[in-house]
Amino acid sequence: MKKSWLTLALAVSAAAALTACSGGSTETTAAQTTAAAADTTAAADADSAAETSDAGEEAAEDTAAASGELEKLVVGASPAPHAEILEAAREVLASKGYDLEIVEYTDYVIPNNALDSGDLDANYFQHKPYLDSFNEQNGTDLVSAGAIHYEPFGIYAGKTASLDALPDGATVLVPNDITNEARALLLLEAQGLLTLKEDAGLEATPTDIVDNPKNLEFVELEAALLPRSLPDEDIAVINGNYAIEAGLKMSDALAVEDSDSLAATTYGNVVAVRAEDAESDKTKALIEALTSPEVKEFIETTYEGAVVPLF
Numbered sequence: 001m002k003k004s005w006l007t008l009a010l011a012v013s014a015a016a017a018l019t020a021c022s023g024g025s026t027e028t029t030a031a032q033t034t035a036a037a038a039d040t041t042a043a044a045d046a047d048s049a050a051e052t053s054d055a056g057e058e059a060a061e062d063t064a065a066a067s068g069e070l071e072k073l074v075v076g077a078s079p080a081p082h083a084e085i086l087e088a089a090r091e092v093l094a095s096k097g098y099d100l101e102i103v104e105y106t107d108y109v110i111p112n113n114a115l116d117s118g119d120l121d122a123n124y125f126q127h128k129p130y131l132d133s134f135n136e137q138n139g140t141d142l143v144s145a146g147a148i149h150y151e152p153f154g155i156y157a158g159k160t161a162s163l164d165a166l167p168d169g170a171t172v173l174v175p176n177d178i179t180n181e182a183r184a185l186l187l188l189e190a191q192g193l194l195t196l197k198e199d200a201g202l203e204a205t206p207t208d209i210v211d212n213p214k215n216l217e218f219v220e221l222e223a224a225l226l227p228r229s230l231p232d233e234d235i236a237v238i239n240g241n242y243a244i245e246a247g248l249k250m251s252d253a254l255a256v257e258d259s260d261s262l263a264a265t266t267y268g269n270v271v272a273v274r275a276e277d278a279e280s281d282k283t284k285a286l287i288e289a290l291t292s293p294e295v296k297e298f299i300e301t302t303y304e305g306a307v308v309p310l311f
Contacts, residue, residue: 070099076111076123088298092289127267129179147268151240154253160234173236176220184237
């Protein structure tokens with residue numbers, strides 16, 4: 001009897017052991033499957049989170065642009081037409097990620113000094129011959145990042161209404177800086193009012209005049225002062241931007257530089273930057289904006305020939 005009970009107990013124990021072993025194998029397989037599924041879900045969640053993060057960053061950038069959180073771009077310019085043209089480029093620059101700040105100057109020296117000292121990212125007011133002359137005289141290393149437009153010089157009437165009516169000894173106002181004075185003299189020569197020394201070219205001064213049939217007297221003034229002084233003298237040769245600022249129209253000029261003249265092919269107004277910034281993203285964005293179709297249309301419709309785009 002005891003032997004039978006022991007035999008039965010061992011049988012039950014063995015069956016239980018076999019069941020336990022079998023059950024343990026099934027549970028292990030289920031756990032592994034569950035873990036693999038969890039890993040797959042976690043990986044999918046991680047990818048989704050990364051995509052969401054990237055989308056969030058792009059949305060944040062768009063939001064920043066829309067809210068005006070743009071990189072500042074500071075450009076010096078004469079009030080007209082340069083600052084006005086820059087203003088026309090503002091939205092194009094914003095689309096490129098830049099918040100344009102325009103600093104206006106009424107002379108030709110301070111904006112180059114401000115650029116050289118780092119107060120400006122660029123300036124837009126001068127042609128390359130003047131820029132080259134400024135560098136030579138001041139030991140600076142400013143370069144042209146691109147020519148944007150050309151402003152024809154004009155001869156405007158003061159006390160004398162026409163070139164034919166100029167009296168003997170008439171006074172003529174001209175800019176006092178080297179390159180612009182030469183340009184004024186070349187325009188006067190083109191009107192038959194004087195003859196310059198051969199090959200005087202873009203470095204001409206009154207000392208290079210070899211024939212002056214009307215005995216014209218030349219009054220050299222800072223370019224910005226020419227329109228203000230015009231009523232006191234017979235005629236003046238005035239830079240395009242200062243003529244515009246003073247309300248003088250190209251159609252009012254007694255004579256204008258020809259489009260194929262030496263001056264027209266030389267005196268394109270440029271964006272100047274420090275040499276090390278010539279290829280910077282800021283500079284490239286500024287040039288692209290200023291040579292955009294929007295700006296070209298603005299120039300052509302606003303200035304009626306007083307400003308001519310070079311792109």
